Amino acid sequence: MVMEALTLDGDACETSNKLIRADARPVEWIISADPVPYPFALEAMRTRAAAIAAGEAPEAIWLLEHPPLYTAGTSALPQDLLSDRFPVYDAGRGGQYTYHGPGQRVAYVMLDLTQRGRDIRCLVRGLEGWVIDTLAAHNISGARRDGRIGVWVKRPDKGPLKEDKIAAIGVRVSKWVTFHGISLNVMPDLGHYDGIVPCGITDQGVTSFEDLGQLVSMPEVDSVLRRAFEGRFGPTVSASEEGLVSSGAHSQVA
Template structure:
């Protein structure tokens, strides 16, 4: 049976400045518990972190080449990820007991597909074509110089008693050399890119606006 609609409207929060990663983990955990208890609204929380490497539950120690930045066990799915200035991290806390737009209840695969759609639609607003690739996590764009593909956005989620946390990371204008300390998401055969590296000199505010306008097209 599908849960009744939440009585709390979705919260859309853009954090000012930079949010310490440990603080974000603690805040997400507390908010997810409150959503489960029915005392808090679902939330999309957009943050920016100081340079940080995070390890998902499948991260391999050998894929951390250079621990030049603080390292955290994230508790999400996936492998190694970098967060830092110029990257918009979106923490999505939804109750999957309920449907969200075209995403049916209690379907984690459909939820992840929805996150991908959200990012694809947001990037399309900048005329950037991002695509999924079988066997590769994240979203990919063509690298015209090499003929290959580079990752422009990462996805890593956790679901606790059907409430989601963690989420997505969109590269707006991070220092791409910072990814060199890890094998991002365990994939060494492809590079990493950003909107600015693609020639799209978008501001973080413009990226946020694209994410906000694309949200309802996927999650209702």
């Protein structure tokens, strides 16, 4: 299953606790200090998701940055790729084209939905809420938009109806285990988005913490992301990235 644009029953998702595991088993919280090549990240996610589905590994949230690149979702249109200035990868997630690069916090989400309500709509709602809570802690007002997955910020300085996207969300689900996740713009080079039509949307732009005048470090954002995640999904425990895949898989892909 891949996640496309969904009409979400927001009230039901917000008032239920289905995204929190009944057994309160903590999610491993993993942070990569160095940029992670996209092919390695894909292989690591697939390996970990399969292990979670088989009951051989705990759930995980993996925070990282990528080198500059574009990814194509299952609905990507060829005409929306405007430049080949960076490598382009088939992501296998829902959605269209997006950009990843330094200064953007990517959070790959590997959760077992058999323990969290088996509701993809509520999962997406929860991921959006996670980002919105994180932004609010930094005095940024983010919001959902019907028919447009992701989190948006109003930009009255650009016009009365203008708004920019600050976070993208794309999820794939296999055997009720999720992978891929969110990308949150902290301080990326927003000019790198010029090579694509981001998420197929032409009438709005993209923004970041830095673009909005909020100068924060990645560790500061990570700390808030963790608290906000725990508020919606339950406890976490710190873990090393070495546990994502075997050392042999890393050497073959990196």
